[in-house]
Amino acid sequence: MNIMRERRLRGAIPSQRAVAEALGVQESSVSKWERGVSKPRADKLPIIAKLYGCTIEELLTSND
Template identity: 50%
Template structure:
């Protein structure tokens, strides 16, 4: 009887330790998710995203002006509103991938060239 009681007690102790370890891992996972959310929504991260959008907008506007096109013409060519083109140029929104490819074609460049300009790269690099 003594042997059976100690075995049962040992099994219960192992279950308790395993549950404690599981609870600890879950707690660490929750902390990691919270930290990731804070990082994603941090001011610095938002500013970096805005800088990229602004730069993309500047690239789009520069190409449009180089090609002597109006926002209305670009909008009609892509089947979007003039306000959409304006928002892209101001950096308050971004064109979809298909619209970015259509813009590149309209401007006589590749989408890759547009994105290289956003990244600050040139053909000589």
């Protein structure tokens, strides 16, 4: 999920907290996704892709 961190740091999303609030998850979950420790549930992928302005495929194939 490296693409998530890269896009957030480039200003697409202001903070992990903003992502967590938009998705209805814990901020620690977003941190784990960005670090590659865990992956989001499949039902969250369309929302994440829209939030970050990328495709689901890009989320799934990004290298950690």
